[in-house]
Amino acid sequence: MTHARRLALAHFWIGFIAFAIALVLGVWQMWVRSPLPAPFLTASTYFSSVTAHGTAMAYVLTTFTVMGFGYYVAETALARALPAPRWAWTGFWLALAGTLMAVVTIFSGRAAVLFTFYPPLIASVFYYIGLVLVVAGSWIWCVLMIVAMGQWKGANPGRPVPLAMFATVANAVMWLWTTVGVTLELLFQVIPAALGLKAQIDVGLSRTLFSWTLHAVVYFWLIPSYIAFYTMVPQAAGGRLYSDTMGRLTFVLFLIYSLPVGLHHLLMDPHQSNAFKFLQVALTALVSVPTLLTVFTIGASLEIAGRLRGGRGLFGWIGALPWERPLVLATGLAFLMLAFGGFGGLINMSYGMNAMVHNTSWVTAHFHLIFGGTVVIMYFAIAYTLWPSLTGRAAPSLAAQRLQLWLWFIGMLVMTLPWHYLGLLGQWRRVATFNYADPIIAAWGPWVIVSLVGGLILLVSGLLFVRNLLQFAIGRESHVPAEVYATAVHPPLRVPAALNGFRLWNVLVLVLMLLAYGYPLAQFFIIDPPGALVHRVDQRR
Amino acid sequence: MSTDPLDRPWRLWASVAILSVFVFSVLFGFVLLPIIQGRGAGLDAFESICRALGLRPGSPAAPQPASEAKAQPTTRVAWSAELMQALDRPSAIGAQLAAACTACHGKDGRSVDPKLYPDLAGQSAVALYKQLNDFKSGSRLSAVMAPLAQPLSEEQIVAVSAHFAAFPVRSLPPAQMPAPSEAIERLVARGDPTRAIAACNACHGEQSGGPPEAPRLTHQGAQYLSAQLRAFKSGERRNDIYSRMRNVAAVLSDSEIEGLAGFYSTTFTY
Numbered sequence: 187m188t189h190a191r192r193l194a195l196a197h198f199w200i201g202f203i204a205f206a207i208a209l210v211l212g213v214w215q216m217w218v219r220s221p222l223p224a225p226f227l228t229a230s231t232y233f234s235s236v237t238a239h240g241t242a243m244a245y246v247l248t249t250f251t252v253m254g255f256g257y258y259v260a261e262t263a264l265a266r267a268l269p270a271p272r273w274a275w276t277g278f279w280l281a282l283a284g285t286l287m288a289v290v291t292i293f294s295g296r297a298a299v300l301f302t303f304y305p306p307l308i309a310s311v312f313y314y315i316g317l318v319l320v321v322a323g324s325w326i327w328c329v330l331m332i333v334a335m336g337q338w339k340g341a342n343p344g345r346p347v348p349l350a351m352f353a354t355v356a357n358a359v360m361w362l363w364t365t366v367g368v369t370l371e372l373l374f375q376v377i378p379a380a381l382g383l384k385a386q387i388d389v390g391l392s393r394t395l396f397s398w399t400l401h402a403v404v405y406f407w408l409i410p411s412y413i414a415f416y417t418m419v420p421q422a423a424g425g426r427l428y429s430d431t432m433g434r435l436t437f438v439l440f441l442i443y444s445l446p447v448g449l450h451h452l453l454m455d456p457h458q459s460n461a462f463k464f465l466q467v468a469l470t471a472l473v474s475v476p477t478l479l480t481v482f483t484i485g486a487s488l489e490i491a492g493r494l495r496g497g498r499g500l501f502g503w504i505g506a507l508p509w510e511r512p513l514v515l516a517t518g519l520a521f522l523m524l525a526f527g528g529f530g531g532l533i534n535m536s537y538g539m540n541a542m543v544h545n546t547s548w549v550t551a552h553f554h555l556i557f558g559g560t561v562v563i564m565y566f567a568i569a570y571t572l573w574p575s576l577t578g579r580a581a582p583s584l585a586a587q588r589l590q591l592w593l594w595f596i597g598m599l600v601m602t603l604p605w606h607y608l609g610l611l612g613q614w615r616r617v618a619t620f621n622y623a624d625p626i627i628a629a630w631g632p633w634v635i636v637s638l639v640g641g642l643i644l645l646v647s648g649l650l651f652v653r654n655l656l657q658f659a660i661g662r663e664s665h666v667p668a669e670v671y672a673t674a675v676h677p678p679l680r681v682p683a684a685l686n687g688f689r690l691w692n693v694l695v696l697v698l699m700l701l702a703y704g705y706p707l708a709q710f711f712i713i714d715p716p717g718a719l720v721h722r723v724d725q726r727r
Numbered sequence: 728m729s730t731d732p733l734d735r736p737w738r739l740w741a742s743v744a745i746l747s748v749f750v751f752s753v754l755f756g757f758v759l760l761p762i763i764q765g766r767g768a769g770l771d772a773f774e775s776i777c778r779a780l781g782l783r784p785g786s787p788a789a790p791q792p793a794s795e796a797k798a799q800p801t802t803r804v805a806w807s808a809e810l811m812q813a814l815d816r817p818s819a820i821g822a823q824l825a826a827a828c829t830a831c832h833g834k835d836g837r838s839v840d841p842k843l844y845p846d847l848a849g850q851s852a853v854a855l856y857k858q859l860n861d862f863k864s865g866s867r868l869s870a871v872m873a874p875l876a877q878p879l880s881e882e883q884i885v886a887v888s889a890h891f892a893a894f895p896v897r898s899l900p901p902a903q904m905p906a907p908s909e910a911i912e913r914l915v916a917r918g919d920p921t922r923a924i925a926a927c928n929a930c931h932g933e934q935s936g937g938p939p940e941a942p943r944l945t946h947q948g949a950q951y952l953s954a955q956l957r958a959f960k961s962g963e964r965r966n967d968i969y970s971r972m973r974n975v976a977a978v979l980s981d982s983e984i985e986g987l988a989g990f991y992s993t994t995f996t997y
Contacts, residue, residue, distance in 0.1 A: 459781025
């Protein structure tokens with residue numbers, strides 16, 4: 187069983203190294219945008235830095251963490267050896283090679299197109315090929331997860347797949363669907379342009395294809411956190427999972443409602459019609475269902491734990507929870523950030539209100555709060571929870587872990603709340619510097635500096651996280667790994683096939699995607715609009 | 728697998744639930760909402776539904792306003808992929824036409840007097856094309872260039888632009904190159920946000936993200952460059968799209984104009 191452990195460790199470390207580097211860049215970017223004079227500033231260093239930060243945080247940290255966590259879950263939740271570990275290592279090396287290729291291209295100044303590409307801007311082809319390799323590595327992971335579940339079901343006919351694995355495969359299936367959009371964009375539009383084979387690019391089509399990926403990719407990053415909420419947190423809190431079925435429904439609903447909703451990222455784009463935007467906004471609203479299911483189920487599970495620990499009264503159980511345990515603490519903090527971020531998200535996804543915040547810092551602040559906050563704090567907690575069994579050593583100090591989580595929470599709020607406010611004041615995003623001599627913009631200055639202070643707190647927390655993981659090397663050896671998975675109040679003896687596999691849901695996703703994205707994509711071939719001239723950022727005409 | 732009696736209702740009701748939400752959204756967003764919005768805008772139901780679906784132009788919530796724009800474009804150049812490709816191919820026609828240019832711009836595109844006339848050798852063909860077009864249309868005024876450009880056809884302008892772009896740039900004697908001041912280097916690389924000046928390099932740099940027609944500035948005579956900046960500053964020259972250069976030049980001081988012109992005239996890269 188050592189294969190999956192070494193795999194998981196290798197994946198986590200690549201993700202966390204990318205995270206630490208990207209964190210330093212992020213703080214520098216906040217500094218550049220503030221009224222304080224920043225070093226190394228030119229427009230091209232700024233946009234190269236933003237590209238590196240986005241690529242590392244959104245593609246490298248997440249993909250490697252999701253893959254590493256998946257390998258761990260496949261081995262431990264199914265209690266079976268991983269199928270084809272050699273393929274898993276192939277995926278790892280592929281993704282790592284792709285990461286290095288992309289990073290070298292960015293730092294040589296040839297890929298300042300930001301991590302969402304923005305055609306007709308075209309970077310060096312090595313940047314895109316690097317990212318394709320990362321995705322290809324993750325596809326191997328997807329197949330291995332699906333095969334692992336299939337083999338387990340073959341060996342255990344009629345028994346319900348453990349929830350952690352069911353959720354992991356939900357994520358793998360969703361990721362396969364998700365990456366179709368961006369892969370089509372890269373293979374048929376962007377890479378041919380980067381190779382000089384195409385002089386024009388249909389930006390409407392490429393933006394629509396990217397929107398297909400753009401919302402579901404966020405759920406790909408988020409699902410490990412939800413897996414921890416459902417399968418690990420109740421155990422860490424000393425309770426039980428309130429409902430296994432709620433968990434299965436949640437992950438299925440994420441699969442369905444993460445995909446046919448991407449047009450809500452294009453609400454201000456002129457090439458999509460009002461009606462299809464409305465449709466996808468309506469479907470987006472349904473994401474609230476699995477979110478609220480989770481808040482309720484995890485709330486109930488924690489209440490069980492709190493009452494088992496002697497909590498009384500309407501709210502007494504909250505105080506009785508073992509907040510000194512990092513996973514429980516991280517969950518509480520993650521939920522608070524989810525509440526703030528979810529509120530902001532409701533505004534983003536509302537067609538009318540989006541017009542007020544579109545292309546302002548509000549949006550940047552929103553995804554930092556939800557992703558950098560809720561998701562990443564759970565990545566930390568997952569690492570803290572798995573590290574004892576991955577390294578065979580106990581954590582030398584839980585206090586250092588708690589301090590790190592608190593610092594992350596405080597830093598994230600200090601950074602993102604003023605950032606939201608700046609967005610409402612009209613501060614635009616994707617801009618390196620501001621004219622603070624302008625009296626209106628000068629009024630933003632103090633809030634930008636507060637944001638920067640938040641960024642510095644996040645940097646301290648991020649470095650402390652890496653230190654905490656390294657500290658395991660001096661921890662005492664412990665060869666009895668603690669049970670990490672929670673038992674449900676009513677452990678499922680059998681579940682309907684619909685909640686034990688993905689065939690039905692794949693069909694429904696296909697139907698919804700055809701209906702929601704069929705015409706919005708087909709129109710580009712029916713109308714055949716003129717393309718935009720390719721604009722290379724890696725060379726000059 | 729699907730023998731379990733629990734399975735069939737799951738298949739049925741999950742599909743019904745998901746599709747009925749979909750149908751509700753379609754009825755509301757494709758039919759009901761456009762009709763109500765269209766009524767306020769004085770549109771009939773069919774028209775407003777077509778607009779909502781994107782089959783006809785315009786918003787279902789507002790009558791399509793008639794355009795009364797009277798503004799004239801700064802320049803009449805329009806870029807296309809074919810034009811860009813043609814500008815990459817020097818031709819024999821270009822070489823013949825270039826004979827008319829040699830008196831000032833030199834046989835190989837190196838100006839006979841860099842103080843007055845720009846070098847054409849190694850300049851971007853796209854930039855040359857735009858300037859010739861502007862001389863022809865009157866967007867850029869010049870008593871010398873206008874009569875030369877006016878008789879040229881579109882193909883001839885393309886050919887002569889591609890011709891000069893293919894020559895190597897003038898070499899600079901290193902002794903002529905003083906170290907630029909820090910303030911000027913900062914303007915080139917970072918601009919000055921407090922005056923809304925973008926970095927010169929943002930458009931004129933080696934890896935610029937700016938408009939394709941931005942010319943190379945290196946190797947040009949300092950006097951020629953400063954004369955152009957002053958012409959932008961006074962508004963005498965006005966063929967820059969969106970007033971990009973006029974806005975920048977308007978807030979540059981005279982010493983900055985001299986400094987920048989000196990910087991680019993003695994710089995290899997950028």
